[in-house]
Amino acid sequence: MTVTSLSTPSSLQRRTPAARVTQRRVALSEWTKLFSLRSTRYTLFAGIATTIAFAIIPALINASRWSTMSAHDKATFNPLESSLIGVNLAQLALGALGVLVISGEYSTGMIRSTLAAVPKRLPVLWAKAGVFGTVTFALALPAMLIAFFSAQAILHGHSFAGHDIALSISDPGVARAVIGGALYLTLAGLFGLSLGAIFRNTAAGISTFAGILFVVPPLLEVLPSSWNNAISPYLPSKAGQAIMQIGNPAHTLGPWTGLALFAGYTALTMAAAAAFLKRRDV
Protein backbone atom coordinates (compact mmCIF):
# COMPACT_ATOMS: atom_id res chain seq x y z
CA MET A 1 0.00 0.00 0.00
CA THR A 2 1.33 3.41 -0.83
CA VAL A 3 0.48 6.71 0.73
CA THR A 4 -1.30 8.73 -1.86
CA SER A 5 -1.58 11.96 0.05
CA LEU A 6 1.12 12.87 2.49
CA SER A 7 -0.18 16.35 2.99
CA THR A 8 -3.26 17.13 4.98
CA PRO A 9 -6.09 18.57 2.92
CA SER A 10 -7.48 21.89 4.00
CA SER A 11 -10.71 20.13 4.95
CA LEU A 12 -9.13 19.17 8.27
CA GLN A 13 -9.30 22.78 9.27
CA ARG A 14 -13.02 23.00 8.66
CA ARG A 15 -15.06 22.21 11.72
CA THR A 16 -17.79 19.72 10.98
CA PRO A 17 -21.14 21.16 12.03
CA ALA A 18 -21.46 20.90 15.79
CA ALA A 19 -23.35 17.73 16.46
CA ARG A 20 -24.23 15.81 19.55
CA VAL A 21 -24.78 12.22 20.45
CA THR A 22 -28.47 11.32 20.53
CA GLN A 23 -30.23 8.01 21.18
CA ARG A 24 -31.59 8.00 17.63
CA ARG A 25 -28.09 8.48 16.17
CA VAL A 26 -26.63 5.72 18.32
CA ALA A 27 -29.44 3.43 17.09
CA LEU A 28 -28.56 4.26 13.46
CA SER A 29 -24.94 3.44 14.23
CA GLU A 30 -25.93 0.10 15.75
CA TRP A 31 -28.05 -0.65 12.67
CA THR A 32 -24.96 -0.10 10.50
CA LYS A 33 -22.86 -2.28 12.79
CA LEU A 34 -25.40 -5.11 12.81
CA PHE A 35 -25.73 -5.37 9.05
CA SER A 36 -22.09 -4.71 8.16
CA LEU A 37 -21.06 -8.09 9.54
CA ARG A 38 -21.46 -11.13 7.34
CA SER A 39 -22.01 -13.42 10.34
CA THR A 40 -25.11 -11.43 11.36
CA ARG A 41 -26.74 -11.89 7.98
CA TYR A 42 -25.98 -15.62 7.95
CA THR A 43 -27.28 -16.19 11.46
CA LEU A 44 -30.49 -14.24 10.86
CA PHE A 45 -31.04 -16.24 7.70
CA ALA A 46 -30.41 -19.48 9.60
CA GLY A 47 -32.98 -18.50 12.23
CA ILE A 48 -35.63 -17.81 9.58
CA ALA A 49 -34.79 -20.86 7.50
CA THR A 50 -35.01 -23.30 10.42
CA THR A 51 -38.32 -21.84 11.57
CA ILE A 52 -39.83 -22.49 8.15
CA ALA A 53 -38.06 -25.75 7.33
CA PHE A 54 -39.03 -27.38 10.61
CA ALA A 55 -42.66 -26.54 9.96
CA ILE A 56 -42.69 -27.96 6.45
CA ILE A 57 -40.71 -31.16 7.08
CA PRO A 58 -42.93 -32.62 9.86
CA ALA A 59 -46.05 -31.57 7.93
CA LEU A 60 -44.83 -33.43 4.83
CA ILE A 61 -43.95 -36.54 6.82
CA ASN A 62 -47.25 -36.65 8.68
CA ALA A 63 -49.32 -35.86 5.61
CA SER A 64 -47.67 -38.61 3.59
CA ARG A 65 -48.09 -41.18 6.36
CA TRP A 66 -51.51 -40.04 7.56
CA SER A 67 -53.49 -42.92 5.97
CA THR A 68 -51.31 -45.54 7.69
CA MET A 69 -51.01 -43.84 11.12
CA SER A 70 -52.69 -45.42 14.15
CA ALA A 71 -55.79 -43.85 15.62
CA HIS A 72 -53.82 -43.01 18.74
CA ASP A 73 -51.12 -41.21 16.77
CA LYS A 74 -53.77 -39.33 14.84
CA ALA A 75 -55.58 -38.36 18.05
CA THR A 76 -52.44 -37.02 19.70
CA PHE A 77 -51.11 -35.24 16.60
CA ASN A 78 -50.90 -31.51 17.33
CA PRO A 79 -51.00 -29.62 14.03
CA LEU A 80 -50.13 -26.29 15.71
CA GLU A 81 -47.16 -27.51 17.72
CA SER A 82 -45.73 -29.39 14.78
CA SER A 83 -45.80 -26.26 12.63
CA LEU A 84 -44.10 -24.10 15.29
CA ILE A 85 -41.44 -26.59 16.34
CA GLY A 86 -38.72 -24.68 14.46
CA VAL A 87 -38.85 -22.03 17.19
CA ASN A 88 -36.75 -24.35 19.33
CA LEU A 89 -33.85 -24.15 16.91
CA ALA A 90 -34.41 -20.57 15.86
CA GLN A 91 -34.19 -19.41 19.48
CA LEU A 92 -30.70 -20.88 19.70
CA ALA A 93 -29.55 -19.05 16.56
CA LEU A 94 -31.13 -15.76 17.64
CA GLY A 95 -29.98 -16.07 21.24
CA ALA A 96 -26.42 -16.75 20.10
CA LEU A 97 -26.60 -13.78 17.75
CA GLY A 98 -27.89 -11.65 20.63
CA VAL A 99 -24.87 -12.66 22.71
CA LEU A 100 -22.51 -11.91 19.80
CA VAL A 101 -23.97 -8.48 19.13
CA ILE A 102 -22.23 -7.33 22.30
CA SER A 103 -19.62 -9.97 23.19
CA GLY A 104 -18.15 -9.59 19.70
CA GLU A 105 -17.30 -5.98 20.56
CA TYR A 106 -15.37 -7.07 23.63
CA SER A 107 -13.47 -9.89 21.92
CA THR A 108 -12.30 -7.60 19.12
CA GLY A 109 -11.69 -4.42 21.12
CA MET A 110 -14.38 -2.58 19.11
CA ILE A 111 -16.06 -1.76 22.42
CA ARG A 112 -13.32 0.83 23.12
CA SER A 113 -14.17 2.66 19.89
CA THR A 114 -17.87 2.36 20.63
CA LEU A 115 -17.65 3.69 24.17
CA ALA A 116 -15.18 6.42 23.23
CA ALA A 117 -17.86 7.67 20.81
CA VAL A 118 -20.68 7.22 23.33
CA PRO A 119 -19.06 7.57 26.76
CA LYS A 120 -22.41 7.70 28.55
CA ARG A 121 -22.53 4.00 27.61
CA LEU A 122 -26.18 3.16 28.32
CA PRO A 123 -27.43 4.58 25.00
CA VAL A 124 -25.32 1.87 23.34
CA LEU A 125 -27.11 -0.91 25.23
CA TRP A 126 -30.55 0.55 24.56
CA ALA A 127 -29.69 1.03 20.88
CA LYS A 128 -28.41 -2.52 20.52
CA ALA A 129 -31.50 -3.92 22.24
CA GLY A 130 -33.85 -1.72 20.22
CA VAL A 131 -32.28 -2.43 16.85
CA PHE A 132 -31.72 -6.13 17.43
CA GLY A 133 -35.18 -6.62 18.96
CA THR A 134 -36.88 -4.81 16.08
CA VAL A 135 -34.93 -6.69 13.43
CA THR A 136 -35.60 -10.03 15.11
CA PHE A 137 -39.33 -9.43 15.40
CA ALA A 138 -39.56 -8.06 11.86
CA LEU A 139 -38.02 -11.28 10.54
CA ALA A 140 -39.52 -13.75 13.01
CA LEU A 141 -43.13 -12.68 12.43
CA PRO A 142 -43.20 -13.38 8.67
CA ALA A 143 -41.18 -16.55 9.30
CA MET A 144 -43.78 -17.77 11.81
CA LEU A 145 -46.63 -16.90 9.44
CA ILE A 146 -44.97 -18.66 6.51
CA ALA A 147 -44.21 -21.68 8.71
CA PHE A 148 -47.80 -21.89 9.93
CA PHE A 149 -49.52 -21.37 6.60
CA SER A 150 -47.25 -23.72 4.64
CA ALA A 151 -47.61 -26.49 7.21
CA GLN A 152 -51.38 -26.15 7.33
CA ALA A 153 -51.58 -26.08 3.53
CA ILE A 154 -49.71 -29.40 3.45
CA LEU A 155 -51.92 -30.93 6.16
CA HIS A 156 -55.10 -29.69 4.52
CA GLY A 157 -57.26 -32.48 3.13
CA HIS A 158 -56.30 -34.97 5.81
CA SER A 159 -58.94 -35.64 8.38
CA PHE A 160 -59.49 -37.33 11.70
CA ALA A 161 -62.89 -38.12 13.22
CA GLY A 162 -64.54 -36.31 10.35
CA HIS A 163 -62.61 -33.06 10.77
CA ASP A 164 -59.87 -31.67 8.56
CA ILE A 165 -56.73 -31.66 10.72
CA ALA A 166 -55.44 -28.38 9.24
CA LEU A 167 -55.96 -25.35 11.48
CA SER A 168 -57.10 -21.93 10.41
CA ILE A 169 -55.47 -18.76 11.69
CA SER A 170 -58.93 -17.75 12.91
CA ASP A 171 -59.28 -20.83 15.13
CA PRO A 172 -59.28 -19.97 18.85
CA GLY A 173 -55.81 -19.06 20.14
CA VAL A 174 -54.05 -19.81 16.86
CA ALA A 175 -53.25 -16.23 15.82
CA ARG A 176 -52.06 -15.54 19.38
CA ALA A 177 -49.78 -18.59 19.28
CA VAL A 178 -48.25 -17.72 15.90
CA ILE A 179 -47.66 -14.04 16.66
CA GLY A 180 -46.63 -14.98 20.20
CA GLY A 181 -43.96 -17.27 18.78
CA ALA A 182 -42.37 -14.27 17.08
CA LEU A 183 -42.55 -12.34 20.36
CA TYR A 184 -40.95 -15.27 22.17
CA LEU A 185 -38.07 -15.39 19.66
CA THR A 186 -37.55 -11.64 20.05
CA LEU A 187 -37.35 -11.97 23.83
CA ALA A 188 -34.97 -14.92 23.50
CA GLY A 189 -32.69 -12.76 21.33
CA LEU A 190 -32.80 -9.94 23.88
CA PHE A 191 -32.15 -12.39 26.71
CA GLY A 192 -29.02 -13.53 24.83
CA LEU A 193 -27.97 -9.92 24.29
CA SER A 194 -28.24 -9.19 28.02
CA LEU A 195 -26.19 -12.27 28.86
CA GLY A 196 -23.56 -11.19 26.31
CA ALA A 197 -23.34 -7.79 28.01
CA ILE A 198 -23.01 -9.35 31.45
CA PHE A 199 -20.36 -11.95 30.53
CA ARG A 200 -18.57 -9.90 27.80
CA ASN A 201 -17.45 -13.25 26.43
CA THR A 202 -19.05 -15.20 23.60
CA ALA A 203 -18.51 -18.71 24.94
CA ALA A 204 -19.74 -17.86 28.45
CA GLY A 205 -22.75 -15.97 27.08
CA ILE A 206 -23.90 -18.67 24.67
CA SER A 207 -23.38 -21.54 27.08
CA THR A 208 -25.30 -19.73 29.81
CA PHE A 209 -28.09 -18.98 27.35
CA ALA A 210 -28.27 -22.60 26.22
CA GLY A 211 -27.92 -23.84 29.78
CA ILE A 212 -30.87 -21.83 31.05
CA LEU A 213 -33.14 -22.47 28.08
CA PHE A 214 -32.22 -26.03 27.09
CA VAL A 215 -30.35 -27.80 29.86
CA VAL A 216 -32.15 -26.83 33.06
CA PRO A 217 -35.69 -27.95 32.01
CA PRO A 218 -34.79 -31.65 31.45
CA LEU A 219 -32.61 -31.63 34.60
CA LEU A 220 -35.71 -30.83 36.66
CA GLU A 221 -37.33 -34.03 35.45
CA VAL A 222 -35.25 -35.98 37.98
CA LEU A 223 -37.12 -34.22 40.76
CA PRO A 224 -40.30 -35.74 42.19
CA SER A 225 -42.98 -34.88 39.65
CA SER A 226 -44.90 -32.73 42.12
CA TRP A 227 -41.81 -30.54 42.51
CA ASN A 228 -41.06 -30.51 38.81
CA ASN A 229 -44.69 -29.60 38.02
CA ALA A 230 -44.56 -26.79 40.55
CA ILE A 231 -41.23 -25.33 39.40
CA SER A 232 -40.92 -25.88 35.67
CA PRO A 233 -43.80 -23.62 34.53
CA TYR A 234 -41.75 -20.73 35.89
CA LEU A 235 -38.57 -21.54 33.97
CA PRO A 236 -37.82 -18.91 31.32
CA SER A 237 -38.27 -21.18 28.30
CA LYS A 238 -41.37 -23.00 29.62
CA ALA A 239 -42.98 -19.73 30.71
CA GLY A 240 -42.21 -18.01 27.42
CA GLN A 241 -43.39 -20.89 25.25
CA ALA A 242 -46.77 -20.97 26.98
CA ILE A 243 -47.77 -18.30 24.45
CA MET A 244 -47.56 -20.90 21.66
CA GLN A 245 -49.93 -23.42 23.21
CA ILE A 246 -53.63 -23.75 22.62
CA GLY A 247 -56.14 -25.51 24.77
CA ASN A 248 -55.32 -25.67 28.45
CA PRO A 249 -52.30 -27.92 28.99
CA ALA A 250 -51.50 -28.96 32.57
CA HIS A 251 -48.58 -27.48 34.52
CA THR A 252 -48.29 -24.47 32.24
CA LEU A 253 -48.86 -20.80 32.95
CA GLY A 254 -51.48 -18.92 30.97
CA PRO A 255 -50.15 -17.76 27.57
CA TRP A 256 -49.82 -14.07 28.38
CA THR A 257 -48.84 -14.65 32.00
CA GLY A 258 -46.05 -16.94 30.84
CA LEU A 259 -44.81 -14.55 28.17
CA ALA A 260 -44.94 -11.65 30.64
CA LEU A 261 -42.83 -13.68 33.08
CA PHE A 262 -40.22 -14.38 30.39
CA ALA A 263 -40.26 -10.68 29.50
CA GLY A 264 -39.70 -9.95 33.19
CA TYR A 265 -36.68 -12.27 33.34
CA THR A 266 -35.30 -10.60 30.23
CA ALA A 267 -35.86 -7.14 31.69
CA LEU A 268 -34.08 -8.09 34.92
CA THR A 269 -31.11 -9.51 33.01
CA MET A 270 -31.02 -6.36 30.88
CA ALA A 271 -31.06 -4.19 34.01
CA ALA A 272 -28.12 -6.14 35.42
CA ALA A 273 -26.30 -5.73 32.09
CA ALA A 274 -26.92 -1.97 32.23
CA ALA A 275 -25.59 -1.71 35.78
CA PHE A 276 -22.43 -3.64 34.86
CA LEU A 277 -21.89 -1.68 31.65
CA LYS A 278 -22.09 1.62 33.48
CA ARG A 279 -19.70 0.57 36.23
CA ARG A 280 -16.98 -1.62 34.75
CA ASP A 281 -13.70 -0.67 33.13
CA VAL A 282 -13.41 -1.53 29.47
Add this chain to the structure above:
Amino acid sequence: MIEARNLTKRYGDTTAVDDLTFKVRPGIVTGFLGPNGSGKSTTMRMILGLDAPSAGDVTVNGKHYADQSAPLHEVGALLEARSIHPGRSAYSHLLALAQTHGIPRSRVTELIELVGLEAVERKRAGQFSLGMGQRLGIAAALLGDPEVVMLDEPVNGLDPDGIRWIRDLMKQLAAEGRTVFLSSHLMSEMALTADHLIVIGRGRLIADLSVDEFIRRHSRSIVRVRSPNATELAALFASPHVSIDALEPGLIEVEGLTAPEIGEWAAAKGFVLHELAPQQASLEEAFMSMTRDDVEYHATASIPETEKVEAIAA
Protein backbone atom coordinates in the same frame (compact mmCIF):
# COMPACT_ATOMS: atom_id res chain seq x y z
CA MET B 1 -6.37 21.01 27.00
CA ILE B 2 -6.11 17.88 29.12
CA GLU B 3 -5.77 18.28 32.90
CA ALA B 4 -4.96 15.39 35.21
CA ARG B 5 -5.02 15.93 38.95
CA ASN B 6 -3.60 13.27 41.26
CA LEU B 7 -4.76 10.67 38.77
CA THR B 8 -4.35 7.17 40.18
CA LYS B 9 -5.29 3.69 38.99
CA ARG B 10 -4.83 0.56 41.04
CA TYR B 11 -5.52 -3.01 39.98
CA GLY B 12 -5.47 -5.05 43.15
CA ASP B 13 -1.99 -4.61 44.59
CA THR B 14 -0.54 -3.13 41.41
CA THR B 15 -0.55 0.62 41.04
CA ALA B 16 -0.53 1.24 37.30
CA VAL B 17 -0.85 5.03 37.54
CA ASP B 18 0.34 6.76 40.66
CA ASP B 19 -0.76 10.29 41.56
CA LEU B 20 -0.18 11.90 38.16
CA THR B 21 -0.74 15.62 37.84
CA PHE B 22 -0.09 17.30 34.49
CA LYS B 23 -1.54 19.56 31.85
CA VAL B 24 -1.43 19.03 28.10
CA ARG B 25 -1.67 22.41 26.37
CA PRO B 26 -3.10 23.32 22.98
CA GLY B 27 -0.99 24.50 20.08
CA ILE B 28 1.96 22.19 20.67
CA VAL B 29 2.74 18.50 20.36
CA THR B 30 3.14 16.95 23.80
CA GLY B 31 4.93 13.65 24.03
CA PHE B 32 3.97 11.12 26.68
CA LEU B 33 7.12 9.16 27.26
CA GLY B 34 7.75 6.12 29.37
CA PRO B 35 8.98 2.56 29.13
CA ASN B 36 6.51 -0.18 28.19
CA GLY B 37 4.24 -0.90 31.12
CA SER B 38 4.76 2.48 32.75
CA GLY B 39 1.06 3.38 32.69
CA LYS B 40 0.74 5.43 29.50
CA SER B 41 -2.10 3.41 28.00
CA THR B 42 -3.96 3.23 31.31
CA THR B 43 -3.71 7.01 31.65
CA MET B 44 -5.09 7.46 28.14
CA ARG B 45 -7.97 5.08 28.83
CA MET B 46 -8.83 7.12 31.93
CA ILE B 47 -8.79 10.32 29.87
CA LEU B 48 -11.41 8.68 27.61
CA GLY B 49 -13.46 7.43 30.55
CA LEU B 50 -12.92 3.80 29.53
CA ASP B 51 -11.28 3.09 32.90
CA ALA B 52 -12.44 4.86 36.04
CA PRO B 53 -9.65 6.37 38.18
CA SER B 54 -9.15 4.83 41.63
CA ALA B 55 -8.41 8.34 42.86
CA GLY B 56 -7.94 11.77 41.35
CA ASP B 57 -9.51 13.19 38.29
CA VAL B 58 -8.93 14.03 34.64
CA THR B 59 -10.79 16.49 32.42
CA VAL B 60 -10.71 17.39 28.76
CA ASN B 61 -11.45 20.99 27.84
CA GLY B 62 -12.72 21.52 31.37
CA LYS B 63 -15.16 18.60 31.49
CA HIS B 64 -15.08 14.92 32.24
CA TYR B 65 -15.04 13.04 28.96
CA ALA B 66 -18.32 11.27 29.70
CA ASP B 67 -20.06 14.63 30.21
CA GLN B 68 -19.21 15.89 26.72
CA SER B 69 -22.26 16.15 24.49
CA ALA B 70 -20.19 15.50 21.35
CA PRO B 71 -17.14 13.58 22.56
CA LEU B 72 -15.71 12.85 19.11
CA HIS B 73 -15.50 16.60 18.47
CA GLU B 74 -13.56 17.07 21.69
CA VAL B 75 -11.12 14.16 21.60
CA GLY B 76 -10.02 11.94 18.76
CA ALA B 77 -8.12 8.96 20.07
CA LEU B 78 -6.10 6.08 18.73
CA LEU B 79 -5.56 3.48 21.41
CA GLU B 80 -2.63 1.11 21.44
CA ALA B 81 -4.68 -2.06 21.30
CA ARG B 82 -6.71 -2.47 18.14
CA SER B 83 -10.25 -1.25 18.59
CA ILE B 84 -11.80 -2.45 15.36
CA HIS B 85 -14.05 -5.41 14.54
CA PRO B 86 -12.08 -7.47 11.99
CA GLY B 87 -15.24 -8.56 10.19
CA ARG B 88 -16.26 -5.03 9.30
CA SER B 89 -14.95 -2.96 6.40
CA ALA B 90 -12.98 0.21 6.99
CA TYR B 91 -15.83 2.22 5.51
CA SER B 92 -18.53 0.65 7.70
CA HIS B 93 -16.36 1.02 10.80
CA LEU B 94 -15.92 4.74 10.23
CA LEU B 95 -19.54 5.19 9.17
CA ALA B 96 -20.86 3.56 12.34
CA LEU B 97 -18.71 5.84 14.49
CA ALA B 98 -19.69 8.90 12.43
CA GLN B 99 -23.39 8.14 12.76
CA THR B 100 -23.31 8.40 16.56
CA HIS B 101 -22.61 12.12 16.10
CA GLY B 102 -24.53 12.76 12.90
CA ILE B 103 -21.25 13.26 11.01
CA PRO B 104 -21.99 13.05 7.25
CA ARG B 105 -20.81 10.25 4.95
CA SER B 106 -18.77 12.77 2.96
CA ARG B 107 -16.53 13.22 6.00
CA VAL B 108 -15.97 9.45 6.14
CA THR B 109 -14.88 9.41 2.49
CA GLU B 110 -12.64 12.41 3.11
CA LEU B 111 -10.84 10.69 5.99
CA ILE B 112 -10.38 7.47 4.01
CA GLU B 113 -8.66 9.54 1.31
CA LEU B 114 -6.60 11.41 3.89
CA VAL B 115 -5.11 8.23 5.31
CA GLY B 116 -4.78 6.58 1.90
CA LEU B 117 -7.13 3.63 2.33
CA GLU B 118 -9.38 4.25 -0.72
CA ALA B 119 -8.30 1.06 -2.44
CA VAL B 120 -9.23 -1.15 0.50
CA GLU B 121 -12.15 0.72 2.10
CA ARG B 122 -14.59 -2.13 1.38
CA LYS B 123 -12.24 -4.85 2.57
CA ARG B 124 -12.68 -6.45 5.95
CA ALA B 125 -10.39 -4.78 8.47
CA GLY B 126 -9.19 -8.20 9.67
CA GLN B 127 -7.21 -8.51 6.44
CA PHE B 128 -5.35 -5.24 7.06
CA SER B 129 -1.66 -5.07 7.82
CA LEU B 130 -0.59 -3.46 11.09
CA GLY B 131 0.18 -0.24 9.25
CA MET B 132 -3.20 -0.15 7.48
CA GLY B 133 -4.96 -0.83 10.78
CA GLN B 134 -3.04 2.06 12.29
CA ARG B 135 -4.14 4.35 9.45
CA LEU B 136 -7.74 3.30 9.95
CA GLY B 137 -7.39 4.09 13.66
CA ILE B 138 -6.02 7.53 12.81
CA ALA B 139 -8.91 8.15 10.40
CA ALA B 140 -11.31 7.27 13.23
CA ALA B 141 -9.47 9.64 15.57
CA LEU B 142 -9.80 12.56 13.16
CA LEU B 143 -13.43 11.81 12.19
CA GLY B 144 -14.96 14.39 14.52
CA ASP B 145 -12.41 17.09 13.67
CA PRO B 146 -11.43 17.06 17.35
CA GLU B 147 -9.90 19.78 19.53
CA VAL B 148 -7.70 17.22 21.21
CA VAL B 149 -5.90 14.48 19.31
CA MET B 150 -4.55 11.67 21.48
CA LEU B 151 -2.57 8.83 19.94
CA ASP B 152 -1.08 5.86 21.76
CA GLU B 153 2.14 4.71 20.04
CA PRO B 154 0.95 5.97 16.64
CA VAL B 155 4.03 5.04 14.63
CA ASN B 156 3.89 1.37 15.61
CA GLY B 157 3.87 -0.76 12.51
CA LEU B 158 4.18 2.14 10.08
CA ASP B 159 6.74 2.23 7.28
CA PRO B 160 9.19 5.18 7.17
CA ASP B 161 6.88 7.01 4.77
CA GLY B 162 4.00 6.56 7.18
CA ILE B 163 6.06 7.66 10.16
CA ARG B 164 6.98 10.91 8.43
CA TRP B 165 3.36 11.39 7.45
CA ILE B 166 2.26 11.05 11.10
CA ARG B 167 4.92 13.52 12.26
CA ASP B 168 3.86 16.10 9.71
CA LEU B 169 0.21 15.55 10.51
CA MET B 170 0.76 15.97 14.25
CA LYS B 171 2.73 19.16 13.74
CA GLN B 172 0.06 20.53 11.45
CA LEU B 173 -2.72 19.72 13.88
CA ALA B 174 -0.80 21.47 16.66
CA ALA B 175 -0.16 24.47 14.41
CA GLU B 176 -3.92 24.72 13.93
CA GLY B 177 -4.19 25.27 17.67
CA ARG B 178 -5.25 21.77 18.67
CA THR B 179 -3.97 19.84 21.64
CA VAL B 180 -1.83 16.95 20.41
CA PHE B 181 -0.86 14.27 22.91
CA LEU B 182 1.03 11.22 21.76
CA SER B 183 2.70 8.45 23.64
CA SER B 184 5.87 6.59 22.80
CA HIS B 185 8.51 4.52 24.48
CA LEU B 186 11.13 5.92 22.10
CA MET B 187 12.80 9.20 22.99
CA SER B 188 14.30 9.56 19.53
CA GLU B 189 10.79 9.60 18.04
CA MET B 190 9.68 12.24 20.54
CA ALA B 191 12.71 14.42 19.87
CA LEU B 192 11.61 14.66 16.24
CA THR B 193 7.91 15.24 16.82
CA ALA B 194 7.21 16.72 20.23
CA ASP B 195 7.65 20.20 21.66
CA HIS B 196 6.95 19.24 25.23
CA LEU B 197 7.45 16.04 27.21
CA ILE B 198 5.69 14.34 30.04
CA VAL B 199 7.87 11.46 31.23
CA ILE B 200 6.53 8.71 33.47
CA GLY B 201 7.98 5.54 34.95
CA ARG B 202 6.05 2.94 36.94
CA GLY B 203 3.03 5.20 36.81
CA ARG B 204 4.77 8.15 38.45
CA LEU B 205 5.60 11.50 36.93
CA ILE B 206 9.35 11.79 36.38
CA ALA B 207 9.55 14.97 34.34
CA ASP B 208 7.34 17.59 32.73
CA LEU B 209 9.49 19.83 30.56
CA SER B 210 10.11 21.07 27.04
CA VAL B 211 12.03 18.87 24.63
CA ASP B 212 14.76 21.53 24.36
CA GLU B 213 15.11 21.58 28.11
CA PHE B 214 15.27 17.79 28.20
CA ILE B 215 18.04 17.73 25.61
CA ARG B 216 19.98 20.52 27.34
CA ARG B 217 19.68 18.86 30.71
CA HIS B 218 20.25 15.28 29.79
CA SER B 219 22.63 15.11 26.89
CA ARG B 220 26.09 14.88 28.43
CA SER B 221 28.84 16.47 26.45
CA ILE B 222 31.74 14.12 25.98
CA VAL B 223 34.85 15.03 24.08
CA ARG B 224 37.11 12.42 22.56
CA VAL B 225 40.77 13.38 22.69
CA ARG B 226 43.59 11.55 20.87
CA SER B 227 47.06 12.62 21.79
CA PRO B 228 50.53 11.13 22.37
CA ASN B 229 50.32 13.00 25.71
CA ALA B 230 46.97 11.54 26.72
CA THR B 231 48.20 10.51 30.17
CA GLU B 232 49.56 13.95 30.93
CA LEU B 233 46.35 15.55 29.66
CA ALA B 234 44.28 13.27 31.89
CA ALA B 235 46.31 14.39 34.89
CA LEU B 236 45.96 18.01 33.85
CA PHE B 237 42.12 17.89 33.55
CA ALA B 238 41.56 15.94 36.75
CA SER B 239 38.97 17.68 38.93
CA PRO B 240 35.75 16.75 40.76
CA HIS B 241 33.65 18.11 37.85
CA VAL B 242 35.48 16.21 35.17
CA SER B 243 35.45 12.51 34.51
CA ILE B 244 37.94 10.85 32.24
CA ASP B 245 37.75 7.50 30.51
CA ALA B 246 40.94 6.03 29.09
CA LEU B 247 39.77 3.98 26.14
CA GLU B 248 43.14 2.85 24.80
CA PRO B 249 46.70 4.12 24.93
CA GLY B 250 46.65 7.64 23.52
CA LEU B 251 42.83 7.97 23.53
CA ILE B 252 40.66 9.42 26.29
CA GLU B 253 37.06 10.59 26.61
CA VAL B 254 36.49 13.68 28.73
CA GLU B 255 33.18 14.61 30.24
CA GLY B 256 32.73 18.00 31.90
CA LEU B 257 34.92 20.16 29.63
CA THR B 258 34.14 21.62 26.23
CA ALA B 259 36.29 20.98 23.15
CA PRO B 260 37.58 24.63 23.06
CA GLU B 261 38.56 24.42 26.74
CA ILE B 262 40.51 21.22 26.15
CA GLY B 263 42.18 22.63 23.02
CA GLU B 264 43.26 25.81 24.79
CA TRP B 265 44.64 23.96 27.83
CA ALA B 266 46.58 21.59 25.59
CA ALA B 267 47.99 24.50 23.54
CA ALA B 268 49.01 26.34 26.71
CA LYS B 269 51.00 23.30 27.84
CA GLY B 270 52.35 22.59 24.37
CA PHE B 271 50.72 19.15 24.00
CA VAL B 272 50.00 17.81 20.52
CA LEU B 273 46.41 16.78 19.73
CA HIS B 274 45.64 14.31 16.92
CA GLU B 275 41.90 14.36 17.46
CA LEU B 276 39.49 16.60 19.35
CA ALA B 277 35.92 15.46 18.75
CA PRO B 278 32.77 16.34 20.74
CA GLN B 279 30.49 13.29 21.11
CA GLN B 280 26.73 13.67 21.49
CA ALA B 281 25.32 11.16 23.96
CA SER B 282 22.10 9.82 22.55
CA LEU B 283 18.79 11.02 23.93
CA GLU B 284 17.76 7.41 24.19
CA GLU B 285 20.55 6.87 26.73
CA ALA B 286 19.48 9.95 28.63
CA PHE B 287 15.89 8.74 28.74
CA MET B 288 16.94 5.27 29.81
CA SER B 289 19.13 6.52 32.60
CA MET B 290 16.29 8.76 33.71
CA THR B 291 13.79 5.94 33.96
CA ARG B 292 16.20 3.17 34.91
CA ASP B 293 15.18 3.14 38.55
CA ASP B 294 11.57 3.19 37.57
CA VAL B 295 11.56 0.24 35.26
CA GLU B 296 10.19 -2.62 37.21
CA TYR B 297 11.58 -5.52 35.30
CA HIS B 298 15.21 -5.01 34.29
CA ALA B 299 16.67 -8.46 34.00
CA THR B 300 14.56 -10.28 36.51
CA ALA B 301 12.27 -13.01 35.33
CA SER B 302 9.17 -11.33 36.74
CA ILE B 303 6.13 -10.73 34.57
CA PRO B 304 6.19 -7.33 32.85
CA GLU B 305 3.78 -4.89 34.38
CA THR B 306 1.62 -4.56 31.28
CA GLU B 307 0.86 -8.25 31.26
CA LYS B 308 0.02 -8.24 34.94
CA VAL B 309 -2.29 -5.33 34.47
CA GLU B 310 -3.97 -6.88 31.49
CA ALA B 311 -4.35 -10.18 33.29
CA ILE B 312 -6.04 -8.46 36.19
CA ALA B 313 -8.15 -6.23 33.98
CA ALA B 314 -9.30 -9.22 31.92
